[in-house]
Amino acid sequence: MTFISCTDVVKVYRLGQVEISALRGLSLTVEKGEIIAIMGPSGSGKTTLLNIVGGLDRATAGTVMVGDVSLGFTPIPQLVNYRRKVVGHIFQTLNLIPTLTAKENVELPMIANKVGRGERDARAEELLSIVDLADRMRHKPDELSGGEQQRVAIACALANDPPILLADEPTGELDSETSKIIIDYLLQINKRFGKTIVMVTHNPLVAAATERILRIEDGVIVASYTPADLESDAEGRAISYVEKLRYRINKLKKELDSLDRKIKRGQISGDEYVEERLRLKAAIRGLEDEMHRHGA
Ligand SMILES: Nc1ncnc2c1ncn2[C@@H]1O[C@H](COP(=O)(O)OP(=O)(O)OP(=O)(O)O)[C@@H](O)[C@H]1O
Ligand SMILES: [Mg+2]
Numbered sequence: 001m002t003f004i005s006c007t008d009v010v011k012v013y014r015l016g017q018v019e020i021s022a023l024r025g026l027s028l029t030v031e032k033g034e035i036i037a038i039m040g041p042s043g044s045g046k047t048t049l050l051n052i053v054g055g056l057d058r059a060t061a062g063t064v065m066v067g068d069v070s071l072g073f074t075p076i077p078q079l080v081n082y083r084r085k086v087v088g089h090i091f092q093t094l095n096l097i098p099t100l101t102a103k104e105n106v107e108l109p110m111i112a113n114k115v116g117r118g119e120r121d122a123r124a125e126e127l128l129s130i131v132d133l134a135d136r137m138r139h140k141p142d143e144l145s146g147g148e149q150q151r152v153a154i155a156c157a158l159a160n161d162p163p164i165l166l167a168d169e170p171t172g173e174l175d176s177e178t179s180k181i182i183i184d185y186l187l188q189i190n191k192r193f194g195k196t197i198v199m200v201t202h203n204p205l206v207a208a209a210t211e212r213i214l215r216i217e218d219g220v221i222v223a224s225y226t227p228a229d230l231e232s233d234a235e236g237r238a239i240s241y242v243e244k245l246r247y248r249i250n251k252l253k254k255e256l257d258s259l260d261r262k263i264k265r266g267q268i269s270g271d272e273y274v275e276e277r278l279r280l281k282a283a284i285r286g287l288e289d290e291m292h293r294h295g296a
Contacts (some may be wrong), residue, residue, distance in 0.1 A: 003032040003196050004053060004164070009062035011048050011219070022048040025062070025221035032163075035190040035197040037207035039243070040216035046200040047092060049216070050166045053085045053198065066164070084113045088157030092168040092200075094149060096141040102128060102152045103137040109159040127155040131185055147178035154185060158195075165189065167199040171206050176253065183209045204247035205254075214239075242296045245287050252284045 030036055038046055051057040052064055054069055064071040066086060073223040076084060083089075084218045096105050106124040115123070128137050131151035141149050150170060157165055167186065171179035183206050190197050199210065207213045208227040215223040259280065263273045 001032045002029045002200070003034075003067060004028075004030040005063075005065045006049070006053070007063045007065075007066060008054065009049075009059045011045070011052065011057070012060045022219055023052075023059070023062075023119075026216070028214060028221050030196060030198060032196055033190070033194050034212065035187065035210045036199070036212045036214060037182070037210040038198065038200045038214050038216055039202065039204070039207050044216045045219040046216055047168055048219075050089070050168050050198065050200060051162075054087050054089045054166050055079050056089070083161055084109065086162050087164045087166055088159070088162040090150075090153045090157045090165065090167040090170055092172065094141075094153050096149060096152060096156070098141050100225075101138045101140055102144065104131060105141070105152055106155045106159055109156060113160050115160075118140075123159065124155075127158050129151070130158075130189075131155050146173055147181060150174065150178075150182050151185065153191070155157075158189065158193075163194075163196060165195050165197045166195065169200055169202065171201060171203055176205070176250070176257075179206055180205060186230050203244060205250045205251070208247070241292050242291060245291050245294075246296070249284055249287045249291070252280050256280050256284075 006026055006028050009023050009026045009259065010021070013020045013022055026045070026049065030064055038049070040046055050058070053057050053066065055074070059072055062072075066082075069078075069086075070080060071079070071082070096107065100108070102123045106127055107120045110120045110123065125134070125137065126135055133148060133151055133155070136144060136148060139148075141152065146150065152276070154165075154167075154170070157167075165186070170186065171182050174182065186197055187209060189195050197210075199206075201207050210227070213225050213227065214221050215225075256277065258277055259268075259273065262268045265271070268276075
């Protein structure tokens with residue numbers, strides 16, 4: 001069942017005399033319960049799209065339907081309600097309040113939604129437990145690691161139990177290990193609670209963990225593919241060459257990590273380790289050179 005549907009969406013920002021077309025007739029649909037990734041270059045319109053689907057901004061033209069609500073025609077009070085109850089938004093810049101504890105941050109959207117104290121308390125604790133932060137509830141954001149802050153942001157987005165989660169670069173600043181943890185939480189939330197998740201990411205490995213990947217360029221969706229396509233060459237034209245290179249490099253780096261773990265556990269000999277490590281390093285260097293030749 002289609003849950004989110006954008007048809008011919010245009011977004012023009014006006015800055016004085018200058019007009020910037022961030023979305024140029026973008027169309028997409030997302031099924032209920034689906035988890036998808038949106039990938040594309042910086043400035044291609046990803047955040048703009050999430051802001052429009054999230055009811056923070058309105059399209060200049062086109063239609064955006066979420067369930068049976070047409071966002072372009074929704075009056076402001078209903079839009080506020082939509083923002084509180086239908087979507088949970090994880091922002092590129094997190095938006096945690098620095099003076100509040102993790103738990104208070106999670107309670108904030110519920111206060112806006114007039115949830116009573118007792119229920120708020122219980123739900124905030126439950127959500128922070130889901131992201132394994134039960135022992136960090138009284139920490140303020142700057143007393144938490146980047147990955148932990150990201151998990152608090154996920155708990156905040158889930159506070160009012162919205163059916164949709166929008167996540168803008170949820171692993172943006174994180175190393176690959178922590179990114180994996182965050183994406184695992186999002187997958188778990190998708191499977192366990194049936195949330196529809198739209199995630200923006202630059203990381204092909206993160207995207208590959210979802211069900212479907214949409215590629216956006218210059219404000220339109222130019223390709224849709226599944227993670228399996230990332231592996232095969234059959235869909236070569238759907239994915240940019242540079243993106244493919246980046247995906248391969250990330251995979252090889254993961255192999256390097258696992259090699260390091262193997263030698264630490266004594267599962268391979270020193271000779272094997274050295275040989276395999278040299279091979280992987282050379283392969284990574286070759287791919288990185290190729291990326292540089294393509295200006296990435
Ligand atoms: N409030 C705004 N006013 C004017 N122009 C804007 C505004 N927000 C975004 N833009 C412009 O719209 C285009 C799309 O921006 P957007 O933030 O959606 O890109 P993005 O794909 O999220 O990029 P990134 O990967 O860097 O986050 C860019 O050219 C940007 O400069
Ligand atoms: Mg952005």
